[in-house]
Amino acid sequence: MASYSELQQCVISGDKTRVKELTQAFLDNGKLPKEILDEGLIPGMAVVGKKFEACEFFIPEMLLSARALNAGLDLLKPLLEASDVKPIAKVLIGTVQGDIHDIGKNLVSAMLRGGGFEVIDAGVGVSPDQFVELAKETGVDIVGLSALLTTTMTAMKDTVQAFESDGSRNKIKIMIGGAPVTTKYAEEIGADGYARNASAAVEMAKKLIGAR
Numbered sequence: 001m002a003s004y005s006e007l008q009q010c011v012i013s014g015d016k017t018r019v020k021e022l023t024q025a026f027l028d029n030g031k032l033p034k035e036i037l038d039e040g041l042i043p044g045m046a047v048v049g050k051k052f053e054a055c056e057f058f059i060p061e062m063l064l065s066a067r068a069l070n071a072g073l074d075l076l077k078p079l080l081e082a083s084d085v086k087p088i089a090k091v092l093i094g095t096v097q098g099d100i101h102d103i104g105k106n107l108v109s110a111m112l113r114g115g116g117f118e119v120i121d122a123g124v125g126v127s128p129d130q131f132v133e134l135a136k137e138t139g140v141d142i143v144g145l146s147a148l149l150t151t152t153m154t155a156m157k158d159t160v161q162a163f164e165s166d167g168s169r170n171k172i173k174i175m176i177g178g179a180p181v182t183t184k185y186a187e188e189i190g191a192d193g194y195a196r197n198a199s200a201a202v203e204m205a206k207k208l209i210g211a212r
C-alpha cells in the first residue's frame with residue numbers, strides 16, 4: 001500500500017497520472033476522501049507554495065502541481081458532494097476580481113454541497129457588482145468569497161461595500177477565506193465570518209444560517 005508521503009510527492013512533482021492512481025488506490029482501500037485530502041493532496045500543495053516562495057519552483061511547476069492535485073480532486077469531489085439532505089441554504093461562492101486561484105474555492109463548494117448546502121459557483125475573477133447581481137438573481141443566503149493573493153484581498157472589501165451600496169447587505173451573510181485572509185481581516189472589512197479550510201467553511205456557513 002502506498003503512503004500519503006508518496007501522494008504528496010506526486011503532487012509536488014506534478015505527476016497527474018500517478019496522483020490519480022494513488023487516490024483511487026486509497027479509496028479502494030477504504031480510506032476516507034477527507035483523509036486523502038488532508039494527509040496527501042493538500043500538504044503536497046503546501047510544499048509547492050513554499051518552493052515557489054523560495055524560487056525553487058516557478059509558474060509552470062505550480063501549474064503542473066495544480067493539474068495533478070485536480071486529478072485527485074476529480075475522484076474525491078463526487079464523494080465529498082454526496083448528500084441526500086434537502087438543501088439547508090443557498091450559497092454563492094466565487095474567487096474575487098483579479099484572482100484566478102480556484103482549487104480552494106472548488107474544494108469549499110464540494111464540501112458545502114456534501115454538508116447539505118445548494119451551491120452556485122460564480123467562477124473566478126468575479127467583480128463586486130457581479131457578486132451583487134448574482135446574489136440577487138439566485139436569492140442566496142450566504143456569499144463565500146475566496147482570495148489567494150494579498151493584492152486581491154482588497155476586492156473582498158470592495159465586494160462587501162458593493163452589497164452595502166446596493167442596500168442588500170442585510171439580506172445575506174458574507175464568509176471569506178483563502179491563504180492570506182484572517183479572522184481579523186474579516187472583522188476589518190465587515191464580513192460575517194472567516195474559514196481557514198473547507199471543513200471550517202461548512203461549520204461557518206451553518207453558524208451563519210443559525211445566527212440569522
Ligand code: HCB
Nearest residue numbers: 049099100101102103104144145146149150177178197198
Ligand atoms: Co499562485 N500564488 N500565483 N498559482 N499559488 C500562491 C497563492 C502564493 C502564496 C505562492 C507563494 O508565493 N508562496 C503566491 C501569493 C503571494 C501573496 O499574494 N502573498 C502566489 C502568486 C504570487 C501567484 C501569481 C501572482 C504568480 C505570478 O504570476 N507571478 C499568479 C497569480 C495569478 C492570478 O490569480 N491573477 C499565480 C498563479 C498560480 C497558478 C495559476 C500557477 C496556480 C493556480 C491554479 C488554480 O487555482 N487553478 C497557483 C497555485 C496552485 C498556487 C499555490 C501553490 C497553491 C494554492 C492552492 O491551490 N492551495 C499557492 C501557495 C499556497 O497557497 N500555499 C500559490 C490548495 C487549496 C486547497 O488551499 O488556501 O486555496 P486554499 O483553499 C483553502 C482555504 O484557504 C479555504 O478553504 C480551502 C480548502 O481547504 N478557502 C475558503 C479558500 N477559499 C475560501 C472561501 C471561503 O469562503 C471559505 C474558505
